[in-house]
Amino acid sequence: MAFSKIIECVPNFSEGRNINVIEKIVENFRAKDGVKLLDYSWDEDHNRCVVTVVGEPTPLKDAVVAAIGTAIKEINMNEHKGQHPRMGAVDVVPFIPIKNSTVEECVSLSKDVAKEIWEKYEMPSFLYENSASSSKRKNLAKIRKGEYEGMFEKMQEEDWHPDFGNNAPHPTAGVCAIGARAPLVAYNINLDTSNVDIANKIAKNIRHLSGGYRFVKAMGVELKDRNISQVSINMTDYTKTSLYRVFETVKFEAKRWGVNVIGSEIVGLVPMMALIESAEYYLGLEEFKPEQILETRIME
Template sequence: MVRPALACCKLYISEARNAGALRAIERAAAGLRPAAVLVNAFADDDYNRVGYTLVSPLAGDVAASPPPLHRAAFRVVAAALEAVDFGVHAGAHPRLGVVDHVAFHPLAGARLEDVAALTRAVAADIGDKLQAVPTYLYGAAHKDGRTLASIRRQLGYFTPTSLGGEQWRGAPDAWPSSPLPVAPDAGPGTPSRSKGVVVVGATAWVDNYNVPVRTADVGAARRIARAVSERGGGLASVQAMGLAHGDGAAEVACNLLDPAAVGAEQVLERVRRLAAEMGVGVGEGYFTDFSQEKVVELYLQ
């Protein structure tokens, strides 16, 4: 039997502590099962952030009849915007909105260009139907292939907003009253304090891999992250941030953009070497989601 082409949607929500909000979001995520299946949820209380992974066949005419993955992703975004107030959010992970990031990836048999078309349709619905959040595209869904890191940098994602630079309290103070630095691809031109903005994109598979660093010195974690990342002259296709993570601890949080070429073992080895040079211990690295092979297996079960 020929299996349908599959696609994946990862949604990163700026909430992990409000049990009622999480229940509402997860009900929305599970509402189209078995057509779209929630295969993973990873919550981090210190970051006050949760990631959901949906898998579904990439089928149907995107313009005429949205496929299940489109509808499931939209349901999760709508539920999150209803349940979470970004204006009171606090956590050690940077973010731009209630729905901080929505990433679509092709899985078995799917083409990136088809996933990109789906992504653009979902982003248009978020911006136009909900009329709640400015919506930005990146990757294959954006006309110029803008990267996630690029649009985040333009919107101030990497700028701490607390004394000492260890916490991000949400959207910049000026957002509700001044134009955004970059015009959104969909939705209103001005964000609300309670919702922020959302970034939606399509790329090949990305592994999210974090390495605990046994130090209260977040600056040390940031120096390690910089040296590990491609941007800092480190490992190709690796993005990394050094973040506070719990009392007296930090971690190097990484996006592995080409995990087949540069994987977790290489990242862990590099972090260990750099940390040892600073006299800092390192814990065991961990993924925040399953591998792409595993998410396909879980969908098919």
């Protein structure tokens, strides 16, 4: 992957059940010069697909805009149901600087995409995180509050006019959040109970907005096909709040309700150092260095 400049994008699409639609969306990232598809995964309970793609700014922008166009055409939010909060066919589009790129470039790219999807598809959008036009729009959860069903009324309020587009969501595709941010780890922890209220109580205790860890967003989710519940987590800065710390806290809190943690999962890709830090903790490694990893040395 000989790109001189690399930006990552992790668009989230509101489709996790129809594989044909998912493939149509993902096809926009395949065999494109200047773009490399790294990963995509979907979940039926969340009814959501997460794509991880990297590339140089202009070809990446073109591929993302094309994928959004496909999602708008194929996904009808009036029929969409799922465990994960959402407000549009493409719910959120973050850009992350990786190599020879800056946050400022990602902010500019996010604005270009927001402008283009309005001009091409008449889909309005909010800018969030580093791209936010005001402090109240930095947090995605605040923008998304009310979800798709509540956006028609919310966007009429002066404080919630979109950054691009008219003051109403697209009639079938809703509205999108687009922005620049630091690398995020999507991390879910599963509990041996179908009682989602317990998962929600644990999520409340660990998320920052409720007095928990500074760089943690969390909510409870019911996984009906497995008859369990899940604490669904976004780690917004794993260098300041570690995965192992959150995992141990969830185990501790679960005991209060007489339930156990039965596993966890990473959604999409994860920075290697996020896992190394947890390995150091659980194995009690002393003075371990990333250079000791065989694959790291081979790739040098």
